[in-house]
Amino acid sequence: MTRIFVPRDAAARAVGADRVATTIVQEARRLGLAVDVVRTGSRGLFWLEPMIEVETPGGRIAFGPMTAKDVPGLFAEGLPLSAAHPLCVGRPEDIPFLKRQTRITFARCGIIDPLSLADYRAHGGYRGLERARSLGAAGTVDEVTKSGLRGRGGAGFPTGIKWKTVADTAADRKYIVCNADEGDSGTYADRMIMEGDPFLLIEGMTIAGFAVGATKGYIYIRSEYPDAIRVMERATVLAEAEGLLGAEAKFDIEIRVGAGAYVCGEETSLLESLEGKRGQVRAKPPLPAHKGLFGKPTVINNLISLATVPAILADGAKHYADLGMGRSRGTMPIQLAGNVKHGGLFEAAFGLTLGEIVDDIGGGTASGRPARAVQVGGPLGAYFPRALFDTPFDYEAFTARDGLIGHGGVVVFDDSVDMARQARFALEFCAIESCGKCTPCRIGSVRGTETMDKIIAGDRPEANLALITDLCQTLKFGSLCALGGFTPYPVMSAIKHFPEDFTRPRLAAAAE
Template sequence: MSALRIFVPCDAAARAVGADRVAATIRDEAARHGVEVEIVRTGSRGLFWLEPMVEIATPTGRIAFGCVTPNDVPGLFAGYSRFAASHPLCVGRPEEIPFLKRQTRITFARCGIVDPLSLDDYRAHDGLRGLERARSLGPAGTVAEVTTSGLRGRGGAGFPTGIKWKTVADAPADRKYIVCNADEGDSGTYADRMLLEGDPFVLIEGMIIAGLAVGAGKGYVYIRSEYPDAIRTFSKAVAVAEAAGLLGAAAGFEIEVRVGAGAYVCGEETSLLESLEGKRGQVRAKPPLPAHKGLFGQPTVINNLISLATVPAILADGAEAYAALGMGRSRGTMPIQLAGNVKHGGLFEAAFGLTLGEIVDEIGGGTASGRPVRAVQVGGPLGAYFPRALFDTAFDYEAFAALDGLIGHGGVVVFDDTVDMARQARFALEFCAIESCGKCTPCRIGSTRGTETMDKIIRGERVTDNLALITDLCQTLKFGSLCALGGFTPYPVMSAIKHFPEDFDRPRLVAAAE
């Protein structure tokens, strides 16, 4: 009899809730029962409320067990059949769990299924098909395919990826670079982390394709230091790909992993380039565009990790198939990340166009605390806070921009009715003050003055005057900053004031508290 194959995620979030201890207990318990097991450490499927989620291979596919603790493991081995589907923790076939079944998994097709460091596993699950097709299409054909797919920057700016690639492809230079922005600093987002830990080869393949398309021989992946697991797994994957001849000088494309140093602003592309060059992560003025003068002054494709990791699937299955999904000018799928006070927190990859209400109430299942949903912040610390009244907004770049918000990197953070929106507005300004690179005066000084002014509002001092001051300051930040940090900090601040005015009615609130 062959060994029982058991899949336990090694994703950092699964490890954070005990996946390592579960894996160790499974190993011990199997030995005690004399059962031969093969434990495969996968990435996460992204159903985090069920983590640690353990799956076993059966002749008819995998069966999953949710929220497994080490104490549950002996029970899973007890009885006549191991890991019986009748066990109370059994959630059935993972693909049939509604949260997963409703998704359109393209970028995350393999995440949580494969062994992240097995190139054979990657190939067996359709890996490297995109690269093959790119090689047959040639550079111009590959760029055209990416353009046709309608793929836009998944970091938040939403710039068409194909056009960026074309600009770099057309720029004459001896050296060009591919830079992957894996400085995923937005609270509520973890898609980059999941792929780095769960399917690193898809990023490697995407970067090789990008290199081929624009004529670049070197790629950098800039991963934030807050992601130690991702750095470890991705670095190993690069070594595996080098050993297999996929990467390296002989293969014509090299990848170097670089680690950030705790600066949120380095997620901004020009600041990231400065950081790679070994400088302070200060924003550069544009033009020149990185596509013309990027890393070390050379033409550079700088893309978000999700954009690059989506390219292999686009090439493999054709641009039309990808472009057929989505709405308006937002084509394809977006990995939406449900986070914070949400019942079913996890990664939900779907075509653009779901409404915010569907995402939060139906898919997310409301709050984890069981209290009413009051506010939702979309797109990280620079994203707007939305009230329930705007839950009919469609998840789409333009629809969010029209409401003075952004979809950013796809993070959705849910808050229940205990949230104090004046404090959230204050935090947005404080965060800007902590993370400002210092180049622009409105951001460097305005963020600190804004935080102080919000403190006065929270204390109930001259609230009307101070709110007017905040509004004026936000105008200055919005129009006087070089990058999104200063430019978009007004979104969470002004949306909180606009949609939740009652939380800024401080004299009454202060009086009520006393």
């Protein structure tokens, strides 16, 4: 029986992986080949999706991008499949995009059957929890602190300090909340883990619960991720059946589904939503670590932070902390997206420059035109011009250049982009998604969009740009949360680095 791995990741399905899998089964039956099709997550080499992998004595051999039409030709001569086939990309591990990575959080993603606990264990699963139990609760918090892990949602707050605050707060109940409301455009790392390695998240949350004394966890998944919701729900049921969740494990997980509000990715708004309310931001303090979900001490972490904990525990804090630069320790799953030739997930130690990421790893634009602007960190992240491509991927380095790395999304635009339109979109998005609690965000975003419309129409651009600059100051310092507070990043970076787009005559655009 030859095992053939076909991703069931939503992005692979979106480009035809299901049809490829069905056709393989049909062809194999027709030709009398003994094959077992295993559906996996994605390796994250999306320009090669659907990428199938065939087990051989020398390891797996990959073929991609496949279409259902390619299947009969590929299987015509039976097994083993010919490595001379034009779609053969060789051993996946040897593909430069994968070979150059340091996969810690994504070590298993795309390799194992996501819903097989046996597979998970065979690939090192639950070693982290075992070590945590041997270290004890306080020792586990220490280990996470020593690893230097910082919140991967974007804020970059040290995870160990957050855990210690919750551990040190006395309460009758505590909660672990996983923020899987991955709303930033250009990001999909959370989705890939949920679809490709769900037990990793379950293990990470169980470790967090053990470390701080919480017995209940919630995973808040956005409704735009139906595949991820299905896999996570199934995985929690399987884990319960084996006693890895529930009374025996002294930890329980409930899946909750969002309802299309971007702002619920903000931690306090997410907690409100979990409590069944409008997803409006809470003023801090009190911190969620002191008074979080239902007023109880709560660890609320980004999914990637929680999913990185098992590897930190399993292999030791030092192993993780030895990677990276400055105060950014360990690895970051960089997500290359948009107009890029080699779009995909690239997990690497902090410190690569933006130029290396876009030109070298990403291979430039998909359109073949010059890359002009790169938005890093989602819709609230700054646009970087080529002149800043020497910026290293590191929390502090990006802050120093008026940007942020956020959740690690990198969206590439070619030279057809109109940066005035992108600045307008940033304000419009803020207006659409504002929770309405604070005035700068609720009203400023609407007025900002109107003012940007005037600039685009060529109406007193100088005076209106001065207004936008002033408004952005108000948004930045007067908003309650990052939605209003960070919207100035894309707006001001577009104005600063691409001024020519804000003052040029608009007759051509208006005529379109």
